[in-house]
Amino acid sequence: MVCELCAVAKKEVESELLYEDNEIMAVVHLKPAIPGQIIVFPKHHYPIFEQVPDKIIAKMFKIANKLGIALFESLNCHGTNLLINNGVAAGQTMAHFSLNLIPRKEKDGLKLQWEPKKASEEELQTAFLMINEKSKELHPDLFGREEKNEELVEERGRPKEIKLDKKKENYLLKSLKRLP
Template identity: 30%
Template structure:
């Protein structure tokens, strides 16, 4: 498989890793849109939220339980945004489910 995020999770491509456990990796975005901008990516390949199955729901729960501690470790104190882009019209550019976490700046709505 030629998946960028699988290669990062498998350490075939270097990243600025901030967290790893048996289920996920978290690393800084290479094109940050905020002073703190990292991605949380499951190690198992799932194309997008549309392809998530019942047996994989634990991953989403794990990710969302993990994000608050990661934001604190990154110095985020006054709130943050979690974004999942799904499909081409949703802005997904890597076909591997992932969550952007942005903080340390005021977020606007709508995002654009």
């Protein structure tokens, strides 16, 4: 199985290239929800968001921001969306991490929305506790220490690799590997 985006990155297929450097690429999406949709992705094959190094994430979004402005000004759209589908349940269709930039206009026929639900205090508190516990376990540097804010700002400069527990990550990657 050849990864579509890897093929684009290696120039094995043609693309409408907008931006390229050593680490990332941005192309006009060839089967867009709205014409003008741009896809930004790392050249290296990272299946999911969490595996992409911080440095590359920072660059991807800075470029995405500029592309968003370019979209807004050159296509005269009224707004833009930035969307990441991380995981099959979230609508991920390619097993290669990417972000989508979509130009929006009134009545363009695209529905990106949800019904806000009334969550009970219990539900919120449960979610809150689970997130807090897990975040401290996964990233004690970032989530565990409230006093060390100044250090955090400096640490930003260093690219952080996430060491995923292989047992735990399998279920998500497994579902991705099942993608056509």
